[in-house]
Amino acid sequence: xxxxLKKKRINIRNKYSSIGLKLIILLFSFNxxxxxxxxxIFGVVQDSLSQPLDIVTVVLFDNDERYVSDFRTKNDGxxxxxxxxxxxxxxxxxxxxxxxxxxxxxxxxxxxxxxxYKVIMSSYITKLDEVVIQGSQxxxxxxxxxxxxxxxxxxxxxxxxxxxxxxxxxxEIDTDGTVKVNGKGINKVxxxxxxxFDNNYKIATKNIDAKDVDEIEIIYNFNENSVLxxxxxxxxxxxNISIKDERSGAIYGKGSIGYGNDNNYIGGLTLxxxxxxxxxxxxxxxxxxxxxxxxxxxGSMFRRSGxxxxxxxxxxxxxxxxxxGVASNPVIxxxxxxxxxxxxxxxxxxxxxxxxxxxxxxxxxxxxxIKRQNAFKTFYYSPPVFDISQSKVIHNNMxxxxxxxxxxxxxxxxxFIEYNxxxxxxxxxxxxxxxxxxxxxxxxxxxxxxxxxxxxxxxFRINRKSTFSLNMFYxxxxxxxxxxxxxxxxxxQGVISQSYNNPIRHFGFNSxxxxxxxxxxxxxxxxxxxxxxxxxxxxxxxxxxxxxxxxNIKYNNNDFFVYREYDFLFxxxxxxxxxxxxxxxxxxxxxxxxxxxxxxxx
Numbered sequence: 258x259x260x261x262l263k264k265k266r267i268n269i270r271n272k273y274s275s276i277g278l279k280l281i282i283l284l285f286s287f288n289x290x291x292x293x294x295x296x297x298i299f300g301v302v303q304d305s306l307s308q309p310l311d312i313v314t315v316v317l318f319d320n321d322e323r324y325v326s327d328f329r330t331k332n333d334g335x336x337x338x339x340x341x342x343x344x345x346x347x348x349x350x351x352x353x354x355x356x357x358x359x360x361x362x363x364x365x366x367x368x369x370x371x372x373x374y375k376v377i378m379s380s381y382i383t384k385l386d387e388v389v390i391q392g393s394q395x396x397x398x399x400x401x402x403x404x405x406x407x408x409x410x411x412x413x414x415x416x417x418x419x420x421x422x423x424x425x426x427x428x429e430i431d432t433d434g435t436v437k438v439n440g441k442g443i444n445k446v447x448x449x450x451x452x453x454f455d456n457n458y459k460i461a462t463k464n465i466d467a468k469d470v471d472e473i474e475i476i477y478n479f480n481e482n483s484v485l486x487x488x489x490x491x492x493x494x495x496x497n498i499s500i501k502d503e504r505s506g507a508i509y510g511k512g513s514i515g516y517g518n519d520n521n522y523i524g525g526l527t528l529x530x531x532x533x534x535x536x537x538x539x540x541x542x543x544x545x546x547x548x549x550x551x552x553x554x555x556g557s558m559f560r561r562s563g564x565x566x567x568x569x570x571x572x573x574x575x576x577x578x579x580x581x582g583v584a585s586n587p588v589i590x591x592x593x594x595x596x597x598x599x600x601x602x603x604x605x606x607x608x609x610x611x612x613x614x615x616x617x618x619x620x621x622x623x624x625x626x627i628k629r630q631n632a633f634k635t636f637y638y639s640p641p642v643f644d645i646s647q648s649k650v651i652h653n654n655m656x657x658x659x660x661x662x663x664x665x666x667x668x669x670x671x672x673f674i675e676y677n678x679x680x681x682x683x684x685x686x687x688x689x690x691x692x693x694x695x696x697x698x699x700x701x702x703x704x705x706x707x708x709x710x711x712x713x714x715x716x717f718r719i720n721r722k723s724t725f726s727l728n729m730f731y732x733x734x735x736x737x738x739x740x741x742x743x744x745x746x747x748x749x750q751g752v753i754s755q756s757y758n759n760p761i762r763h764f765g766f767n768s769x770x771x772x773x774x775x776x777x778x779x780x781x782x783x784x785x786x787x788x789x790x791x792x793x794x795x796x797x798x799x800x801x802x803x804x805x806x807x808x809n810i811k812y813n814n815n816d817f818f819v820y821r822e823y824d825f826l827f828x829x830x831x832x833x834x835x836x837x838x839x840x841x842x843x844x845x846x847x848x849x850x851x852x853x854x855x856x857x858x859x
Contacts, residue, residue, distance in 0.1 A: 294370055295339050295340060295341055295342075295370070296339070296340060296341075296342050296365065296369075296370050296371065296372065297337065297338070297339050297370065297371045297372065298317065298337075298338040298340075298347065298349070298363055298372045298374075299335070299336060299337040299338070299371070299372070299373055299374075300335070300336060300373055300374035300375060300376055301333070301334045301335050301336075301375055301376070302315070302330050302334045302335075302336065302351065302376045302378060303334055303375065303376065303377055303378070304356065304377070304378060304379075304380065305377060305379060305380070309330075309332065309333050309334025309335075310330060310334050310353070310356060310378060311330050311331050311332050311333075311334060312329065312330065312353070312401070312477050313329070313330045313334070313336075313351055313352070313353045313356070313378070314327060314328075314329050314330075314351070314352040314353070314439040314440065315327065315328045315329075315330065315336040315349060315350070315351055315352075316349070316350045316351075316352065316440070317338050317340075317347055317348070317349060317350075318347065318348045318350065319343070319344045319346075319347055319348070320344050320345070320346040320347065320348065321344075322348070325338075325340065325347065326338055326340070327440070329439075342365045344365070345364070345365050346362060346363065346364050346365065347362075347363040347365070348360050348361070348362055348363070349361040349362075349363060349374070351376060351378060352427055352439045352440070353378060353426075353427060353439075355380060355396050355398055355403055355426075356378035356379060356380055357378060357379060357426070358376060358377065358378040358379065361374055361376070380396070395409035395410070401476060401477040401478040402474050402475065402476050402477070403474070403475045404472055404473070404474050405425055405472065405473045405474075405475075406471075406472060407421060407467070407470040407471055407472060407473055410424040410425055411424070411467060411468070411470075412424065415467040415468075416466070416467060417462065417463055417464060417465060417466065417467055418461060418462045418463075418464075418465040418466075418467055418470060418498065419434065419436075419462040419463055420467055421467040421470060421473070422436060422462065422473070422496075425473065425475075427439045427475075428475075430462075434459045434462065434463065434552075436458070436462060436496065438475055438494050438496075441492075441494060442494075443458070443494045443495060443496055444456075444479060444493040444494060444495055445458060445479070445481070445493075445495040445496070446458035446461045446462060446495070446496050446497075446498065447495055447496065447497040447498065448461065448497075448498050448500070448531065448536060449497075449498075449499055449500065449531065449533070449536070450497055451536060451607050451609075451615065452481065452607075452615075452617070453536050453538060453605050453607045453617065454538075454605060454619075455617075455619060455661065455663070457554045458496075459553060459554060460538065460540060460553065460554075460603060460605070461498070461538075463553065464527050464538075464540055465498070465529075466511065469500055469501055469504050469509075470498055470499070470500065470501070471499045471500060471501045471502070472498075472499045473496060473497070473498055473499075474496065474497040474498075474499075475494065475496060476494065476495045476496070476497060477494055478490055478491050478493075479491055479493040479494055479495040480493065482673050482675075482714075482716055482726075483667040483668075483669055483670060483673050484670055484671070484672065484673045484716040484717070484718050484724050484726075485673075485716060485724065485726075485771070486670070487670040487718075488722070488723070488724055488771060488772070488773060489771060500531050504529075504531060505531060505532050505533075506530075506531075506532045507530070508528060508529070508530045509528075509529055509530075510526065510527045510528035510529055510539075511526075511527050512524075512525065512526045512527070513525045520545075521545045521546055522543070522544065522545055523543070523544040523545070523546050523548075524542070524543050524544070525540075525541065525542040525543070526539075526540070526541045526542075527539070527540050527541075528540075533609070534608060534609045535606075535607070535608050535609075536605075536606070536607045536608075537604075537605070537606050537607075538603070538604070538605040538606075539603075539604050539605075540553075540601070540602070540603045540604075541601070541602045541603075542599075542600070542601045542602075543598075543599060543600045543601070544597075544599050545596070545597060545598055545599070546597075547595060547597055548597075548599060549597070549599055549625050549627070550599045550600060550601040550623035550624065550625045550655075551623065551625070551655075553601050553603075554621075572732060572734070572761060572763050572784075573708070573734055573736075573761075574706070574734040574735065574736035574759045574760065574761050575736070575759050576704065576736065576738065577738070577757055577759070578702060578738045578740045578755060578757055579702075580651075580687045580689055580700045580701075580702045580740075592631060593629040593630060593631050593649075593651075594629070594630055594631065595627065595628070595629050596627070596628040596629075596630075597625065597626065597627045597628070598624075598625075598626040599623075599624070599625050599626075600622075600623065600624040600625075601621075601622075601623045602620075602621070602622045602623070603619070603620065603621045603622075604618075604619070604620045605617070605618075605619050606618045606619075613666060613667050613668055613669075614664070614665070614666050615663075615664070615665040615667070616662075616663075616664050617661075617662070617663040617664075617665075618660075618661065618662055618663075619659070619660070619661040619663075620658075620659070620660050620661075621657070621658065621659040621660075622657075622658050622659075623655070623656070623657050624654075624655070624656045625653070625654070625655040625656075626652075626653070626654050626655075627651075627652075627653045627654075628650070628651070628652055628653075629650070629651040629653075630648075630649065630650045630651070631647070631648070631649055632646075632647070632648040632649075633646070633647060634646040634647075635647070645693060645694065646693070646694055647691070647692065647693050648691075648692045649689070649690070649691045649692075650689070650690045650691075651687070651688070651689050652686075652687070652688040652689075653685075653686070653687050654685070654686040654687075655683070655684075655685050656683070656684045656685075657681070657682070657683040657684070658681070658682050658683075659679070659680070659681045660679070660680045660681075661677070661678065661679050661680075662676075662677075662678045663675070663676070663677050663678075664676045670718055671717070671718050672715075672716065672717050672718065673714075673715070673716040674713075674714070674715050674716075675713070675714045675715075676712070676713050676714075677710070677711075677712045677713075677714075678709075678710065678711050678712075679708070679709070679710040680708070680709050681706065681707075681708040681709075682706065682707055682708075683704070683705070683706040683708075684704070684705050684706075685702075685703070685704040685705075685706075686701075686702070686703055686704075687700070687701070687702040687703075688700070688701050688702075689701075697743075698742070698743065699742065699743060700740070700741070700742045701740070701741045701742070702738065702739070702740045703738065703739045703740075704736065704737070704738050705736075705737055706734070706735070706736045707733075707734070707735045707736075708732075708733070708734045708735075709732065709733050709734075710730070710731070710732040710733075711730070711731045711732070712728070712729070712730040712731075712732075713728070713729045713730075714726065714727070714728045714729075715727050715728075719770075722772050722773050723770065723771060723772035723773075724770075724771050724772075725768070725769070725770050725771075726768065726769045726771065727766065727767075727768045727769075728766060728767045728768070728769075729765075729766045730763070730764060730765060730766070731762075731763070731764040732761075732762070732763050732764070733760075733761070733762045733763075734760070734761050734762075735758070735760045736758070736759060736760070737756070737757070737758040738756065738757045738758070739754065739755075739756050740754065740755045740756075740757075741753070741754040741755075742754075751794055751795040752794070752795055753792065753793070753794055754792070754793045755790065755791070755792045755793075756789075756790060756791050756793075757789070757790045758787070758788075758789045758790070759786065759787065759788055759789075760786070760787050760789075761784070761785070761786045761787075762784075762785045762786075763782070763783065763784050763785070764783050765780060765781045765782035765783055765816075766780055766781055767779075767780035767782075768780060774823065774824050774825075775821065775822060775823040775824065776821065776822045776823075777819075777820075777821050778818070778819065778820050778821070778822075779818070779819045780817075780818055780819075781815070781816065781817050781818075782814075782815075782816045782818075783813070783814070783815050783816075784812070784813070784814040784816075785812070785813050785814075786811075786812045786813075787809075787810065787811050787812070788808050788809075788810040788812075789808065789809055789810075790807060790808045791807040791808075792807065808848075809848060810846070810847070810848045811845075811846070811847045811848070812844075812845075812846055812847075813844070813845040813846075814842070814843070814844045814845075815842070815843045815844075816840060816841075816842045816843075817840055817841045817842075818838065818839070818840035819838070819839055819840065820836060820837060820838035820839065820840075821836070821837050822834060822835070822836045823835045
């Protein structure tokens with residue numbers, strides 16, 4: 258009763274004293290939370306036979322189901338989290354392809370700084386006893402690979418490989434088609450152990466019939482370089498698909514066609530031929546239903562394809578100009594009716610002249626034409642009363658051709674040689690017509706891209722614990738852009754046009770001496786780039802007082818480098834890495850323009 262009377266007296270006081278009391282309480286609570294010492298949440302993950310489990314992802318959430326951190330177990334099955342306690346309770350979730358267990362709730366006590374757990378995970382196989390009697394186990398584990406028997410996870414609604422993958426424990430598919438295993442994106446989809454699709458594995462996941470799949474392998478510690486695979490651990494994950502024996506050597510596929518209102522159509526043809534020495538995939542699609550040609554690929558810039566050995570040396574010219582800069586108004590409605598016409602064609606061929614030699618060719622041809630339009634009137638009633646009518650039409654046309662040749666000679670753990678060549682040519686046209694009352698705006702943008710890349714990697718085994726690799730590369734990218742617009746609101750402006758070109762040429766080499774504990778790098782990189790731009794007014798140079806709006810800049814960079822990385826292994830959980838780098842860098846910069854101005858984008 259006294260406490261209740263005391264609370265009433267406090268409430269009777271003026272509001273300022275109440276607010277002050279609340280602030281004091283909040284500040285005290287804030288200091289109490291952040292003055293705590295770090296806590297450790299750790300443990301070991303084991304199976305029912307008390308054997309430690311690796312490749313288990315342990316995820317830590319707070320009590321609001323918000324992600325905090327994650328940890329992937331190694332051979333010892335141990336996990337460890339160190340953090341400042343922001344919450345009074347946390348949740349541990351354990352994700353594995355072959356095992357499962359319940360979540361663990363960690364309740365934080367201010368007098369306890371360490372929380373240890375022994376986690377026992379049960380196998381998924383024990384839950385599928387009715388299937389095991391058919392003579393094949395639904396899940397098998399061999400070293401870094403987990404094998405699923407496809408028939409045990411297939412249901413009537415599964416049409417393509419993507420649908421089947423969704424049924425596997427630990428596997429999820431994002432809305433854009435990205436495949437993830439335990440929350441991490443995969444690097445490759447292999448067919449019978451062969452890399453047919455390169456980085457664009459959506460060609461496989463969205464087109465291979467789920468009923469034709471025999472087994473699915475999830476491969477951890479994946480490395481397509483057979484020599485490095487025996488020396489260096491990898492964080493990459495790949496999926497390998499084996500096709501049923503009755504499909505081997507046969508030409509098979511599927512076709513589809515559809516027609517609807519307003520002359521809309523959709524059609525597709527997929528043909529496969531798979532055997533041990535030759536794998537061929539032919540895919541052709543067309544539609545007017547809003548599916549873009551690029552939706553069939555892992556990203557719109559599929560020219561980035563190529564072996565993972567070369568990813569760090571890829572470079573591309575910039576697209577600096579964009580449309581819809583003048584012919585847009587954030588105040589006016591920008592909702593559209595969309596219309597499209599899309600063609601997509603791809604051919605993948607992988608052949609093996611010998612068991613250790615793989616030759617892969619990939620061709621893509623796509624054509625996207627997209628039309629977006631709107632027309633409406635907007636009324637404004639605040640004095641004075643007026644209305645604005647608008648019509649806007651946007652045309653985007655994209656045509657692109659890509660060709661790739663990849664040759665691999667993999668002699669087990671002794672040597673690995675790979676050549677990768679890419680040619681890409683793209684043409685993009687954008688046109689916008691905008692009418693606001695009687696004022697007409699238009700914008701035009703043309704982009705023509707030419708890209709070529711040549712790369713060679715050789716890797717040799719020196720002894721049981723070390724290898725040597727040499728990577729040589731050359732690439733060139735030209736990407737000229739031409740933009741033009743008019744704006745009738747500004748009198749006597751005429752047509753303003755802008756041209757931009759940023760051609761680049763890179764070449765060099767990188768050599769590595771790799772062992773289990775250290776790595777030597779020595780290499781050279783040359784970057785030759787230009788920036789050429791100009792702004793015109795009715796085809797005449799645009800002037801502002803005493804200078805012109807144009808750039809002509811040349812940039813050349815030569816970089817020699819050498820560095821060493823050494824790892825000190827204290828135990829299974831702690832590694833100290835020391836890096837030392839030395840080099841010589843020479844940069845040459847030249848401009849032919851006395852009055853240089855940065856290029857501007859509308």
